[in-house]
Amino acid sequence: MTRWRGLLSLWAMLWLCAMNAAWAQGDVRPPSDQRFVVVHKPGPAWQPQTPLFQQPGLDKHVAHYRQWQQQGKLSLGGPFMDSGFGGMMIPESGVTEDEVKAFAAADPAVQSGLLTFEVRRWLVGMKRSP
Secondary structure, three states: OHHHHHHHHHHHHHHHHHHHHHHHHOOOOOOOOEEEEEEEEEOOOOOOOOOHHHOOOHHHHHHHHHHHHHOOOEEEEEEOOOOOOOEEEEEOOOOOHHHHHHHHHOOHHHHOOOEEEEEEEEEOOOOOOO
């Protein structure tokens, strides 16, 4: 079993190297579904002893992102359920980096210090076919 994993890992690395070389030469179009995701982490106002859904101001954070959901700009979002908490919001394709950063910065939970955020470029490498 370990041998097969090693061979699979080697094949994956070789495939990625070949695809990267092809993209650089213009032979293959790079994947186009890139998005700017918001990764949230607990901020200085986070209360470690308070359960996630009882954090003061979390309701305003949810209401803030519901606006995007209602506008069709939010694909997925929610908290991480491990001990580190935080969460991630995945906008729909086409929402610009500047728009994502401005919206994330305007989040009442960010402004109050409950959460911090980082915007990261994310490539949708796999998704279900329609």
